[in-house]
Amino acid sequence: MKTEARASATNLDLNPKLYRKDVDREAIRVGFGRGLVEAGRRDARLVALCADLTESTKMDGFAKAFPDRFVEVGVAEQNLVTVAAGMALAGKIPFVSSYAAFSPGRNWEQIRTTICLNQTNVKIVGSHAGVSVGPDGATHQMLEDIALMRVLPNMRVVVPCDSVEAEKATLALAASDGPAYLRLAREPTPIVTTAATPFSLGSAQVLREGTDLTLVACGPMVYQALVAANELSVRGIGAEVINCATVKPLDHLTILASVRKTRVVMTAEEAQVAGGLGGAVAELLGEHEPLPLIRAGMRDQFGESGDPNQLLEHFELTGPHMARLAETFVRRWRPDRA
Amino acid sequence: MTNTQLEQMANTIRQDIIDMLRAAGSGHSAGPLGMADVFTALYFAVLKHDPKNPDWPKRDRLILSNGHIVPVRYAAMARAGYFPVEELLTLRKLGSRLQGHPDRLRLPGLETTSGPLGSGLSQASGIARAWQMDGVKDQRVYCVMSDGEQEEGNTWEAALFAAKYRLANLTAITDRNNIQIDGPTERIMPLENLRAKWEAFGWHVVEIDGHNFTQIIDACHLAKTIENQPVMILAHTIPGKGVDFMEYDFHWHGKPPNEEQARRALDELRTLGGQIRSEHQ
Numbered sequence: 001m002k003t004e005a006r007a008s009a010t011n012l013d014l015n016p017k018l019y020r021k022d023v024d025r026e027a028i029r030v031g032f033g034r035g036l037v038e039a040g041r042r043d044a045r046l047v048a049l050c051a052d053l054t055e056s057t058k059m060d061g062f063a064k065a066f067p068d069r070f071v072e073v074g075v076a077e078q079n080l081v082t083v084a085a086g087m088a089l090a091g092k093i094p095f096v097s098s099y100a101a102f103s104p105g106r107n108w109e110q111i112r113t114t115i116c117l118n119q120t121n122v123k124i125v126g127s128h129a130g131v132s133v134g135p136d137g138a139t140h141q142m143l144e145d146i147a148l149m150r151v152l153p154n155m156r157v158v159v160p161c162d163s164v165e166a167e168k169a170t171l172a173l174a175a176s177d178g179p180a181y182l183r184l185a186r187e188p189t190p191i192v193t194t195a196a197t198p199f200s201l202g203s204a205q206v207l208r209e210g211t212d213l214t215l216v217a218c219g220p221m222v223y224q225a226l227v228a229a230n231e232l233s234v235r236g237i238g239a240e241v242i243n244c245a246t247v248k249p250l251d252h253l254t255i256l257a258s259v260r261k262t263r264v265v266m267t268a269e270e271a272q273v274a275g276g277l278g279g280a281v282a283e284l285l286g287e288h289e290p291l292p293l294i295r296a297g298m299r300d301q302f303g304e305s306g307d308p309n310q311l312l313e314h315f316e317l318t319g320p321h322m323a324r325l326a327e328t329f330v331r332r333w334r335p336d337r338a
Numbered sequence: 339m340t341n342t343q344l345e346q347m348a349n350t351i352r353q354d355i356i357d358m359l360r361a362a363g364s365g366h367s368a369g370p371l372g373m374a375d376v377f378t379a380l381y382f383a384v385l386k387h388d389p390k391n392p393d394w395p396k397r398d399r400l401i402l403s404n405g406h407i408v409p410v411r412y413a414a415m416a417r418a419g420y421f422p423v424e425e426l427l428t429l430r431k432l433g434s435r436l437q438g439h440p441d442r443l444r445l446p447g448l449e450t451t452s453g454p455l456g457s458g459l460s461q462a463s464g465i466a467r468a469w470q471m472d473g474v475k476d477q478r479v480y481c482v483m484s485d486g487e488q489e490e491g492n493t494w495e496a497a498l499f500a501a502k503y504r505l506a507n508l509t510a511i512t513d514r515n516n517i518q519i520d521g522p523t524e525r526i527m528p529l530e531n532l533r534a535k536w537e538a539f540g541w542h543v544v545e546i547d548g549h550n551f552t553q554i555i556d557a558c559h560l561a562k563t564i565e566n567q568p569v570m571i572l573a574h575t576i577p578g579k580g581v582d583f584m585e586y587d588f589h590w591h592g593k594p595p596n597e598e599q600a601r602r603a604l605d606e607l608r609t610l611g612g613q614i615r616s617e618h619q
Contacts, residue, residue: 076498086467
């Protein structure tokens, strides 16, 4: 298994400028917009529905390219997902988008009944997730969506780490039957992967190898985890970084192979750790490999207005903060590394 | 079928409902009995469907939004030949295809999974919109819904949507029986003027006696002639219709008859309210 993990860390064709100050940045939602247009070209059954946020959720490209296959439902998130369920019952492949705070924030029961229990082929896209939404404040900074969606049977949860991966995830979801939730972020964030980086639904990827700590991250926190790993290496701690783009179903094999080697685990997400990626990894470890785990993320708290970068500092969701947290934790549980 | 045959079928379906609910020991009585005539009309006179081929692509779609009255649909489906009548007695039992609320994946022909109120009209609108995109001309979407669920905001989101997209291939039927679990609708949360509300939302509204087969069938045919608008049929019904001690009484909304009550109800249905001799006499 170790060999497997090591093998996957090579030839990933990550962004060569990844660790440089001038690393390219793009909002994750932009990649979704590109992917949706391409998915629409590939399959005429694909339709897009939006709840009055077409441009900000980046559905505008699709709406322009395929006006007859775009449905504007207005400010009505319950209707958004239930109309989509009906269209799926009629053979369409609906993608529905809004801010994550409203969808899946407001329409959870409709998603549960008409999409998950009903097993309709609807893809829910929640944009503007996490505290990095910024000035809009706590009402619009969705932090509970991973938990809300992860708990639903038949639902898959995908949190791409950058715009390039978001594009691939969108295409993969369009081609894969069944309910799914795709989580996007608003602010431009560093691009970690390239077009050549492999992607498949359900697979986590070891982006960087290490023997002292496994750092499992999703979304924009993958970049922060890589930054943390860089800092930790200076302090003599080798952190293995896993991009867990599919939070559900969780890639047990890749994560367990890594933690069996490192014996100490940290998760990172821009979401509530309870029920989020942190919750998912805690469940996995608890049942298969009980090991010390520390979870970076939002801990039973709401966000607030502010500049996105200030907020990440404030809530200690940056690479340097994570490195400090990780170092203390590793020295406690791996005295051999002290 | 003649109206007399439809009336006899509706009576049989009401007896099935009583039998099912008695055997299940739980479930809703008033709504299914009140909608027995509408469902008989739908399955035996209105819907384009094939009981032996429930997935027939050319079929009309019937979405039941208020899933709790599904016993009436099960009974109508069984009598139409979708599955054996004996299976009706498995209602609400472990392993049954006849779940307490409709589950599309368990029983072919249900079209969707429903129960939580207020979501059916949106799903029906989604099917209608998809067909509109594809230029489907000869198929209709029907949505049966309750009056109580029109207290749900989701219902009115769907009302706006169907009017915006001029879903003329959509016929909704409201079971206007004036009761909900906690009491009369006008006391719990007044819905009137319901006709004016739907008209204001851009729908073509038809009001009928939901126990008159001519009116039910005529309204469904009329709906096909309305252009550029979805149609709402407000079917005025008597909750618990056919069983005198249940009629109009909201207490029967959410409970089944016990053995004794079921016997009395079946006696009444079999004698058409004492008009003919029962086989028990």
